Amino acid sequence: MAIKTGIFDETQRITLARLCDTFVPSIARAPDPDGFWARSASDLGVPAQVEDALTAVPAAAQEQIREFMDGLAALGFPDASPEDRERFIHAFMDATPEALAGMMTFKSLTLLFFCGTPEAMTGKNPNWTTMGYPGPLSAPPSTPKPIRTIQPAAGGLKLEADVVVIGSGAGGGVMAGTLAAQGKHVVVLEAGGYYNEADFNQYELWAYQNLYRAGGLSGTEDGSLSLMTGSNLGGGTTVNWTNCIKTRPAVREEWARVHGLEGLDSPDFDRHLDAIWERLGVNDQCSDYNDPHKRLQEACEKLGYPFKRVTRNADAATYDPASAGFMGFGDQSGSKMGTLKTYLEDAYEHGAEFVVRCQVQRILVEGGRAVGVEANYTDPSGATHTVTVHAPIVVLAAGALESPAVLLRSGIGGPAVGNYLRLHPATAVAGIYDEPQQAWWGPPQTALSDQFSDLEDGYGFLIECAHANPGLGAAVVPWPSGLGVKELLQLQRFASPFVFLIRDRGHGSVTVDASGNAVPNYHLDDPLDERHFRRGLQELVMLQHAAGARKIYSLHSRPMIWNRDGGDDIAEFARRVHDASLDPYEHATFSLHHMGSCRMGSDPGTSVANPWGELHDTKGVWVGDGSAFPTATGTNPMISIMALAHRTAEAVAAAG
Ligand SMILES: Cc1cc2nc3c(=O)[nH]c(=O)nc-3n(C[C@H](O)[C@H](O)[C@H](O)COP(=O)(O)OP(=O)(O)OC[C@H]3O[C@@H](n4cnc5c(N)ncnc54)[C@H](O)[C@@H]3O)c2cc1C
Numbered sequence: 001m002a003i004k005t006g007i008f009d010e011t012q013r014i015t016l017a018r019l020c021d022t023f024v025p026s027i028a029r030a031p032d033p034d035g036f037w038a039r040s041a042s043d044l045g046v047p048a049q050v051e052d053a054l055t056a057v058p059a060a061a062q063e064q065i066r067e068f069m070d071g072l073a074a075l076g077f078p079d080a081s082p083e084d085r086e087r088f089i090h091a092f093m094d095a096t097p098e099a100l101a102g103m104m105t106f107k108s109l110t111l112l113f114f115c116g117t118p119e120a121m122t123g124k125n126p127n128w129t130t131m132g133y134p135g136p137l138s139a140p141p142s143t144p145k146p147i148r149t150i151q152p153a154a155g156g157l158k159l160e161a162d163v164v165v166i167g168s169g170a171g172g173g174v175m176a177g178t179l180a181a182q183g184k185h186v187v188v189l190e191a192g193g194y195y196n197e198a199d200f201n202q203y204e205l206w207a208y209q210n211l212y213r214a215g216g217l218s219g220t221e222d223g224s225l226s227l228m229t230g231s232n233l234g235g236g237t238t239v240n241w242t243n244c245i246k247t248r249p250a251v252r253e254e255w256a257r258v259h260g261l262e263g264l265d266s267p268d269f270d271r272h273l274d275a276i277w278e279r280l281g282v283n284d285q286c287s288d289y290n291d292p293h294k295r296l297q298e299a300c301e302k303l304g305y306p307f308k309r310v311t312r313n314a315d316a317a318t319y320d321p322a323s324a325g326f327m328g329f330g331d332q333s334g335s336k337m338g339t340l341k342t343y344l345e346d347a348y349e350h351g352a353e354f355v356v357r358c359q360v361q362r363i364l365v366e367g368g369r370a371v372g373v374e375a376n377y378t379d380p381s382g383a384t385h386t387v388t389v390h391a392p393i394v395v396l397a398a399g400a401l402e403s404p405a406v407l408l409r410s411g412i413g414g415p416a417v418g419n420y421l422r423l424h425p426a427t428a429v430a431g432i433y434d435e436p437q438q439a440w441w442g443p444p445q446t447a448l449s450d451q452f453s454d455l456e457d458g459y460g461f462l463i464e465c466a467h468a469n470p471g472l473g474a475a476v477v478p479w480p481s482g483l484g485v486k487e488l489l490q491l492q493r494f495a496s497p498f499v500f501l502i503r504d505r506g507h508g509s510v511t512v513d514a515s516g517n518a519v520p521n522y523h524l525d526d527p528l529d530e531r532h533f534r535r536g537l538q539e540l541v542m543l544q545h546a547a548g549a550r551k552i553y554s555l556h557s558r559p560m561i562w563n564r565d566g567g568d569d570i571a572e573f574a575r576r577v578h579d580a581s582l583d584p585y586e587h588a589t590f591s592l593h594h595m596g597s598c599r600m601g602s603d604p605g606t607s608v609a610n611p612w613g614e615l616h617d618t619k620g621v622w623v624g625d626g627s628a629f630p631t632a633t634g635t636n637p638m639i640s641i642m643a644l645a646h647r648t649a650e651a652v653a654a655a656g
Helices: 010-023 046-054 059-074 082-095 097-116 170-181 204-211 249-257 267-280 291-303 343-349 403-410 470-475 482-489 527-546 570-579 638-655
Strands: 157-160 163-166 186-189 353-355 358-366 369-378 384-390 393-396 419-423 426-432 461-465 495-502 508-512 518-521 551-554 561-563 621-623
Touching: 010 046, 010 059, 010 082, 010 097, 010 482, 046 097, 059 097, 082 097, 097 204, 097 470, 097 482, 163 170, 163 369, 170 186, 170 343, 170 393, 170 638, 186 343, 186 358, 186 384, 204 470, 267 638, 291 461, 291 495, 291 527, 358 384, 358 403, 369 393, 393 403, 393 638, 403 508, 426 527, 461 527, 495 527, 527 551, 527 570, 621 638
Parallel strands: 157 384, 163 186, 163 393, 186 353, 393 621
Antiparallel strands: 358 369, 369 384, 419 508, 426 495, 426 551, 461 495, 508 518, 551 561
């Protein structure tokens, strides 16, 4: 891949190439039937892909990256021997937090592209043969797109509506479908594009670039957590793993008692949950266990922990477990019952209008009341056109990372806007087994263990499984050395990742930068949360051991790897994993669940919307997504978001 307009000069490019080839070097080893050992990062054009990815980061960060490259060059890194370059990397990781951040960023990007990018000629990445990854199994079908979207022209677009919905994910989809079915004229504005089965090509990197926010690679301001969230028509429900869990009774009771959400603890909320359950066709007929689930089941049975099958929003008539393995990249089989195939179609059938690639900038307010929104539509050439929708009701459903940014740009919402960002901090511990595990096959989440879900005051963690996708899975593999990382990569076909997600008691925030872009901030600094996170790491190690793993590794930047054959003490290893640093870039921590940043509650000082979802300070603006949660659910949140949105839609209708 040739870079036309990159961020580096020629000297910096040489340093980048040396760095990538130190992370993934060519190693002479026989036999090497697939060329895996001989193949370096440069052989696959990885340095150019890394530079291309970095063109998307803000200008100030690009300047720091260039300084990082210059610093390496000044120390003689490009001309050093391969052994010395490895020593450089380890010394840099130990030097300063900034140097660690730089090294981990380049390591992750190098491995992401080395194992994730398909070659143009074959459509496959050559490392997949060794890794055992099959690559796409089928071409996209020619499924028509049932929703006709409006394409604004150069002069801009003005629309009139009863309701304008910002964002079309779990919450926005339900709000749009429900209100349109009640006779409201609804306009849906979605920042992402419209993709369906005909586009879902089963490629991981294509999906990150087209279906996820910020190319799938966004994080908190200090890099402590990676945040993955969908951005397309259907939002998170187009790419998510379809694990359907109803809101726990204790959480419902807390939201009612502490935050004033009337009826949450009564059968009235069951009605909303049931309505969602039915429309999504949630069932337990499409929950096959793949190998990681079988390992987790064996471990739970051995340790006497509960192991429960989960229900999914999948259509049993079209469900195909092999195809379900790619559902994080959009579901080609059409069995995923996200909002794209349910509530958004309902809205369209009831006359709703849709504009995609349309990012709402601000909510328009007159006399303390919403009167509409102003947005930017980006056409295929990259040109932007203004879209204005006049509507007395605005539903904010841009997801918990972006909804507060819309309010902050609009200057409304009160003092709590962006505060109380709740996440489910999560990570994986991988086990390497004697038999192939194919951790990319089948639905990613079909069972869980809630053994540790209530360790203290309703807080704890759930244990689940996750897919090992070739790119992202490689990006988080520990890097002991060039040889060491290749040894781990060639074992990926034998890897089963177990994950946990904690219900956080602490919280972060979303602010905006000078350009008005959302900036999520989050530190795992609540003592209870940190305790639970560390405990989760320890328990995952013990579960992998109970399931018979022969090698176990965590996702710490300073590799922590246990070997059965080395006679390592498992309890001592689990303790070391428990105690290791969780500082930014020391550990790969993720969150796929973002909540609470425009929360509902009765106190305008600590909440943004009232207990029915309308802003305390601005009539006509309703919060309809996961940002409305008063606290984290502690369970995969899609069903709770949708049920709460269903309740809010009724409140909007009742308000007239
Ligand atoms: C890989 C993955 C797997 C997951 N698996 C599960 C699972 O198995 N079970 C589960 O319960 N949950 C799962 N989740 C989480 C779940 O999908 C989300 O919690 C849920 O989709 C959030 O709903 P939401 O309405 O708050 O926002 P989203 O669904 O994120 O929708 C927000 C939409 O708003 C759009 N938007 C943002 N800003 C603007 C703007 N300014 N103007 C217009 N539009 C805008 C975005 O592009 C996006 O499409 C998963 C998430 C991911 C990423």
